[in-house]
Amino acid sequence: MNTTQDFHCGFIAVVGRPNVGKSTLTNALVGTKVSIVSRKAQTTRHRIHSVLTRDDAQFVFVDTPGFQTRHGGAMNRMMNRVVTQALADVDVVIQVVEAGKWTPGDEQLVPLLPKNAKVILVINKVDMLKNKADLLPFIAQVSQKFNYTAVVPLSAAKGLQLDVLLNEVAAHLPVGEPMFEEDTLTDRSMKFIAAELMREKIFRLVGDELPYSCTVMIEEWDENEKGARISACVLVEREGHKPILLGAGGEHMKRIASEARQDIERMLEKPVFLNVYVKVRKGWSDREASLRELGYE
Template sequence: MTEKIEDFRSGYVAVIGRPNVGKSTLINALVGEKVSITSKKPQTTRDRIMGVLTTEDAQYIFVDTPGFQTKHSSELLDRMNKSVKSSLSDVDAVVMVIESTGWRPEDEEVLKLLPHDAKNVILAINKTDEVKESEVILPLIQESMKKFAFADVVPVSAEKNHQLDVLLQVIRKFLPEGDKLFEDDIYTDKSPRFLAAEIIREKAFRLLGDELPYGVAVMIDKWEENDQGARIFATLIVNRESHKGIVIGEKGSKLREISRLAREDISAMLGKKVYLEVWVRVRKGWGDDAAVLKSLGYE
């Protein structure tokens, strides 16, 4: 029987912010495992990703949300924004992330999602390694407190693991006393199939950069696994025929590299040898097709 730890706390923490502000990088750094994909392009996170961190005195269950945005409209983006709003309900704490370079209009839009009387919202000022803290951060903290009554403001660098321990201690104050909700070795609620698809999508974003249109998704078609290894067959879905050539590359070079990089990460995740085969298929307008979105897991 597990010994009950006095004053142990556990609870849910929503992490919100505009696209490309560093939410996924922050959660990955806090959890110590890769639970959400990252890239320089905004809108890489499309689904609520749950990451779990268990320490000696607390269990933090982080919900990474898609970056809330209002510039473009589609069925997919509508569902992503709805996901952000629903993440704010039934959580014990909210961490809003902005960059150390200051507030933007997109940050203000995210701020509007928060109830004015919320007492559990912490502001994390990320990417402090990119500025001189003494000159920039203090004025930014003062400006931020005028915009919203944040429970606390913590300057951090997710990339450099700076002050993440401080952020955790601040969050812990808002978690209710209670037992662990997950076993110690659990770090995400997502299945290996989901994480594999996300890894493939991340490699596509990272490798193709600005060439890659946002109309791309990954579907795992077949998954065979035993103690020795895994055989995975996946489809990378694009919106247009012209996009297919971009993803495949000259003589298949781009697709081979996406597959190679993804295979390495999936193998590390599963702890076994992986055979990965990725195909590219065109499904026009999939981002506005409710049936296709549902089949891809976007509820």
């Protein structure tokens, strides 16, 4: 790795309204699943650092929750604080918007963009545009919203133009030695990522039946060279949520646990025994003390 004065290293915040593809972009740039992805808005709840190291630069991406303007509550207030804090502490900001769509949610994020950092506008999902001729007028329109350093149209899901974005970001990172080892992918623990993988399965498999007021706690993690034994608790807010999560004959939970276990095995590269159960804790998502206890920032 080059650690001379030619090496660049810094923090990059990935921000945007909910469901524009921030986590998909971060995972695509790093080349592995660190942040969870779902078609539903507000699946990312934490600030997660993902690391990519090249010969000339180390990128520390800060994947943030979607900036929430439609709903209140303690969790959404806390997530919005995560976004504003991230914006204050980085060298480069990537604002992600969806090709052809500029919404009030995008507009409300603009005043929060820092004036002292380079801000790159990423227009994601260009592959989804029905009429490609609409792209240039859209770029012209949104370029007027802020003094963006650059505008990069791309598709995170298809891997299009990611190298263009990385080169643009690298050009604006400060000179400095790497902060993480070359093979580091995230500053989060395996336990944290395992809980996030399980929460992703809940969002994907239970559908719209289960409200967003569920989270996952890893209560036991016993690992050696032969395998890992993990016990996880899915926390919900109401007794009525338990049968939705379990499904008929427990089928929902069996599938959630099975798919999460397979992902965790791939991550750990060893066999995993995963025990999952459901517990009710009323009102946990609307009490800041409970959120802090559960690891929310």
